[in-house]
Amino acid sequence: MLEFDGLRKSYGTNLVLDDVSFTVAPGQMYGFCGANGAGKTTTMRIALGLVRADAGQVRWQGRVVDLQTRRRIGYMPEERGLYPKMPVAEQLEYFARLHGMNTGAAKKSAKDLLEGMGLGQRLKDPLEKLSLGNQQRVQLAAALVSNPDVLILDEPFSGLDPTGVDALAANLSERRARGVPVLFSSHQLDLVERLCDAVGILAGGRIVASGTVDQLREGEAKRQLRVVIPGTDGSWARDLDFVRVDSEANGEVLLQLEDPGRDQDVLSAAMAAGSVSQFGWRQPSLVEIFREAVAA
Amino acid sequence: MSEKSAYDRTADVPMTSSRIVRLIARREVSTRLKDKGFIASSVFIILLIMGSVVFQVLIQSGADEVAVGVTGEPQGLSAAIEDQASALGLTAEVTEYDDEAAVREALEAEEIDAAVIDAESVLVNESLDERLRVAIEGAVTGLTIADRLAEEGLDPGILQPVSLDVTSLKPVDEESDEKAIVAFIAVLLLYTLLIFFGQFIAQGVVEEKASRVIEVLLAAVKPWQLLAGKIIGLGVLALGQLIIICAAGLGAAIAFDVITVPGAAIVTVVQVLGWFVLGFVLVAALFAVCGALVSRQEDLQSVLLPMTLLLVAALFLAITAGQNPDGTLAKVTSFIPPLSTMVMPVRVATGAVQWWEIALSVALMLVAIVVTVRVGGRIYSGALLGKGGRVKIQDALASERVS
Numbered sequence: 009m010l011e012f013d014g015l016r017k018s019y020g021t022n023l024v025l026d027d028v029s030f031t032v033a034p035g036q037m038y039g040f041c042g043a044n045g046a047g048k049t050t051t052m053r054i055a056l057g058l059v060r061a062d063a064g065q066v067r068w069q070g071r072v073v074d075l076q077t078r079r080r081i082g083y084m085p086e087e088r089g090l091y092p093k094m095p096v097a098e099q100l101e102y103f104a105r106l107h108g109m110n111t112g113a114a115k116k117s118a119k120d121l122l123e124g125m126g127l128g129q130r131l132k133d134p135l136e137k138l139s140l141g142n143q144q145r146v147q148l149a150a151a152l153v154s155n156p157d158v159l160i161l162d163e164p165f166s167g168l169d170p171t172g173v174d175a176l177a178a179n180l181s182e183r184r185a186r187g188v189p190v191l192f193s194s195h196q197l198d199l200v201e202r203l204c205d206a207v208g209i210l211a212g213g214r215i216v217a218s219g220t221v222d223q224l225r226e227g228e229a230k231r232q233l234r235v236v237i238p239g240t241d242g243s244w245a246r247d248l249d250f251v252r253v254d255s256e257a258n259g260e261v262l263l264q265l266e267d268p269g270r271d272q273d274v275l276s277a278a279m280a281a282g283s284v285s286q287f288g289w290r291q292p293s294l295v296e297i298f299r300e301a302v303a304a
Numbered sequence: 305m306s307e308k309s310a311y312d313r314t315a316d317v318p319m320t321s322s323r324i325v326r327l328i329a330r331r332e333v334s335t336r337l338k339d340k341g342f343i344a345s346s347v348f349i350i351l352l353i354m355g356s357v358v359f360q361v362l363i364q365s366g367a368d369e370v371a372v373g374v375t376g377e378p379q380g381l382s383a384a385i386e387d388q389a390s391a392l393g394l395t396a397e398v399t400e401y402d403d404e405a406a407v408r409e410a411l412e413a414e415e416i417d418a419a420v421i422d423a424e425s426v427l428v429n430e431s432l433d434e435r436l437r438v439a440i441e442g443a444v445t446g447l448t449i450a451d452r453l454a455e456e457g458l459d460p461g462i463l464q465p466v467s468l469d470v471t472s473l474k475p476v477d478e479e480s481d482e483k484a485i486v487a488f489i490a491v492l493l494l495y496t497l498l499i500f501f502g503q504f505i506a507q508g509v510v511e512e513k514a515s516r517v518i519e520v521l522l523a524a525v526k527p528w529q530l531l532a533g534k535i536i537g538l539g540v541l542a543l544g545q546l547i548i549i550c551a552a553g554l555g556a557a558i559a560f561d562v563i564t565v566p567g568a569a570i571v572t573v574v575q576v577l578g579w580f581v582l583g584f585v586l587v588a589a590l591f592a593v594c595g596a597l598v599s600r601q602e603d604l605q606s607v608l609l610p611m612t613l614l615l616v617a618a619l620f621l622a623i624t625a626g627q628n629p630d631g632t633l634a635k636v637t638s639f640i641p642p643l644s645t646m647v648m649p650v651r652v653a654t655g656a657v658q659w660w661e662i663a664l665s666v667a668l669m670l671v672a673i674v675v676t677v678r679v680g681g682r683i684y685s686g687a688l689l690g691k692g693g694r695v696k697i698q699d700a701l702a703s704e705r706v707s
Contacts, residue, residue, distance in 0.1 A: 056523040075526065079319060080309070083523045089516025094335065105327055106524045108316045150520060155311040186310040 009033060010055075010158055010189045014064035017050055024050050026213040028064070032189040032206070037180065039200030040193040041298055042210035048193040049086050051210070052160050056083050068158060079107045082156030086163050086193075088147045090135050096146050097122060097131035100153045107154035114153070121149045125175070144168060148176060152183075159183060161192040165199055177203055201294040209301045217301040224297050233271060235278050236260045236286035244281035248274065262290065324525050328533025329540065332508070336541055342504065346545055349500060353493055353549050358556065370436050371415065372398045373407040376422035384443035385420070392435045423447065487653035488626055490576035491646050493549060495619045497580070498587045499612065501542045505534055505588050506595030506608055509684075513599050518688050527685030528677065535588040542584055546577065576649050582669045583645030586676055587615070590642075593680040596687040597695045614642065622646040629655025639665050641672035 010032040017025040025047045032038040042048050053059040055066045057078055066073045073081075091099055097118050104114035122131055125145045127138075135143060144167055151161060159180070165173055180190050180203070194200050200207060201221060209217040217224055232254060235245070242256030245263055250270055254262040265271065271289075278284050317323065336342045370389065374382050382398040389396035399416065401407040407419040411427055418436060419427040423444045426432060453459070512518045521530060550573045557569070594607045621643055625634035629651045638647040638657075644665045651657050686700035 058519060058522055075524075076319075079524055081523070083520065085516065085519040085523075087516045087519065089519060091335075091511075091517055092515055093339075102327070102331055103520065103524075105317075106319075106324065106521070108319045110315050110317050113315045157309050157311070183310070188310045 009067070009069065010191065011067040012051065012055070012064070013067065015051060015054055015061050015066070016063040017047075017054065017059065017061050024213055025054075025061070028210070028213070028215055030208045030215055030218050032191050034187045034189050035184050036205045037184050037190045037203055038192070039204035039207045040191060040210065041195075041197060041200060041207060041294075042193075043302060046210040047213045048210055049162055052083075052162050052191070052193065055160055056081065079154070080157040082151040082154065082159045082161075084148060084151040084161040084164055088144065090143075090147060090150060092136040093134045095132045096127065096135055096138070099135065100146070100149055103150050104153040107156070109154055117153050117155065118149070121153055122146070125149060140167070141169065141172060144172070148179075152179070157188060159188055159190045159192070161190070163194060164192050165194055165196055173199065197294045197298055207294065209298055211302045217297065221294060224294075225292055231268065232262045232264055232290040232292075233274060234260065234262055234286065234288060234290040235274065235284065237278060237282040237284050240282045244277060245274075248277055260286075321526075321529055324529045325533045325536060328525070328530060329537035332534055332537025333540060336504070336538070345500065349496060350545065350549055350552075353489075353496070354552060354556070356489070368393060369395045369397070370417045370433060372396050372436070372440070373401050373410050373416040373419040374398055375401040375404055375407045375419070381420065381423055381443060381447060384447055385440055388439035388442040388446075389436065392439055394433075394435050394439060396436070396439065420444075487572055487576065487650045488623070489553070490550075490573060491619065491622045491650055493546065494576065494580055494583065494646055494649075495615060495622075497542055497546055498583060499615055501538050501584065502587050502591035502611065502615075503608070505538055506591040506604055507601065508534060508538075509592050509595030510598060510601055510604055513596065513688060514601065522685075522688065527688060528681040531589065531592055531677070531681055531684055534592060535585055538588065539581070539584050543577070543581065546580055550577070572649070572653050575652060579645045579649050582666065582673070583642055586642045586645070586669065586673050587611070589673070589676045589680050593676075593684050593687075596684045597697070597700070618643045618646040622650045625650045626654055629657075639668055641669045644669060 012028055012030050015025050015028040016023075028047065028051055030038075040048050040051070050059055054061045055073060057073070057075065068077050068080075071077065094102075097115075100118035100121065101111075101114045104117055105111065109117065119128075119131065122128060127142060127145065130138060130142070135146060138146065148161075148164060151159065164176060168176060177199075180192075184190055204221065206220050207218070207224060208215050217227070219227070233251075236259055237244075238259045240259055242253055242261045245251060245253050245256070245261045250266050251263045251274060252266075254264060256262075263274070265274070275284070275287055278287065372385055374385070382400055385398050386396050399410070401410060401419075404421055407416075407421065408427065410416050411419045411429060414429065417428065418432060418440070420440055421427065426437070426440060512521065554569060554573060590611055591608065594611055595604060597607050598604055618637075621633065621637045625631075625638065625647045628634060634647060634651055634655070637643045638651050638661070648657075648662065648665050652662065683697055683700045687695040687697075
């Protein structure tokens with residue numbers, strides 16, 4: 009378990025984190041969402057010991073994260089950075105060794121990773137000679153090269169083309185399957201929805217929603233029932249006194265119930281109005297959940 | 305270390321501080337050795353120092369030795385010129401020629417520096433060395449007076465100078481001049497290398513900040529380990545360079561007889577090496593901390609200026625101390641780090657320094673190193689993640705991270 013417990017941080021009078029707590033389970037991919045300046049990067053930096061929290065702690069396997077445990081964390085900072093003039097393989101090897109690998113294992117791991125990313129021909133090239141996309145790959149490799157037990161990645165998908173996104177997603181899934189907890193932040197909510205087992209939404213320095221995507225949908229206050237009766241308008245629904253119609257178009261009606269238990273009453277009314285082709289609770293997208301959580 | 309791991313950790317190495325510092329130092333060394341700019345400037349410095357030693361050798365070897373040709377009367381002029389010259393600190397090699405034509409030829413062929421003809425005129429190629437002129441005049445005058453005395457029936461022996469019995473209260477150290485020259489060259493060398501490597505350290509620190517690799521590094525190592533690794537890595541390179549220069553310089557100096565007492569010079573060199581190690585650690589730490597305060601190479605020179613001026617001041621004080629090693633200024637500054645690293649070796653070489661003075665100076669230096677690495681390490685650590693313009697020292701101390 010990777011636990012963030014009651015983190016607080018302020019810079020001067022500016023409160024950046026206000027009691028941030030959440031947990032990433034082993035083998036869980038946790039998407040960390042929030043608007044710019046919500047405090048995602050600060051939270052991650054606290055876990056890596058780069059920023060000192062005013063209160064609270066980060067624990068891994070029940071112990072407060074210290075420098076020893078930190079070496080088992082793979083970290084990709086939001087502001088990318090490696091040595092521009094150092095050959096890529098040598099560079100990865102260096103980081104692997106700083107994280108505790110012996111020379112042989114570090115060499116092998118660096119080579120394998122780069123070859124797996126299609127950079128087998130570029131091992132001896134200095135980083136600055138690579139294209140930006142390839143530099144981004146090397147940056148990710150730097151986070152993965154020591155085979156970390158925990159992954160904390162700040163916006164790992166930003167700047168990647170669709171192929172790059174798929175390759176990274178596959179790589180992360182493989183590590184998740186080994187039981188590695190993966191925490192990553194992203195603005196691309198569709199991606200988070202597709203990849204993550206759990207999501208945390210940070211707004212104004214607080215976790216405003218946290219859990220699996222399904223749990224978040226359950227908790228959605230504004231659950232909508234979607235009914236499609238081709239060739240009708242929404243008048244049948246408007247006549248019901250226990251619903252509120254949100255929208256109606258082309259036979260499709262979206263409505264909310266005062267009492268969610270009366271969904272079958274809606275179905276009966278709909279069937280009376282015509283031939284029902286679709287009926288069900290609408291699945292709100294993460295974007296909608298996010299908007300509502302942030303607005304609340 | 306975590307109890308459970310998703311991967312096989314049997315091949316992992318325990319990460320002690322010394323291991324981390326070694327890894328960082330090794331990277332510094334190997335990166336620099338591959339850096340063409342570094343190699344080029346190193347070679348330039350070595351050549352510069354060698355060149356100045358060779359220049360010194362040429363000047364010294366030519367200056368105090370003269371060759372004189374003599375022809376005609378009177379008898380004994382050759383010996384008289386040699387005597388007079390040696391009293392003036394010149395080594396004159398006098399050759400007698402059969403006639404004026406022969407001596408002229410030798411002069412034109414630059415075999416001799418001056419030709420004395422019949423004790424009446426002197427021929428030279430360009431100009432006559434002032435001391436040599438005095439020597440020749442003295443020799444000729446002495447012989448002439450002796451001749452006239454003999455003509456008057458007097459014993460020329462009355463011209464023998466009275467020999468004074470001289471007792472010195474402070475015996476002059478025969479070796480001190482040589483020691484002073486060696487110490488001066490060594491201090492110049494120290495200054496050059498400290499500035500050179502200080503710049504490299506500061507640039508390396510800024511490079512890590514500018515490229516943002518610092519955040520990846522600090523997630524795995526402590527700032528002081530990074531600082532120590534850098535200082536040790538570049539220190540090894542600097543010491544290597546210094547040893548090459550010293551060995552070659554000493555070798556050349558001994559081979560060309562500039563130094564007649566190699567033992568004393570070697571002691572001075574070893575002493576300077578010791579001071580270099582102390583001074584390097586302190587100066588490197590100061591430069592690194594300054595480098596951490598800025599994020600771009602363009603801003604580096606302005607923060608380094610005070611440090612550079614400090615070193616210039618140290619060089620100036622060291623030169624002053626060479627002229628007046630027991631003066632108050634030299635005495636005081638030989639205890640103040642980092643000035644002491646350049647002033648003390650000069651004082652030791654040229655003046656009378658008590659053993660406790662050296663011990664005190666070294667102790668103060670060590671204290672300064674510990675304080676700088678501690679406080680500097682905190683500033684370094686607090687400033688490393690700061691970005692944009694210049695980080696203020698107090699902000700850096702306030703935002704120092706946990707570990």
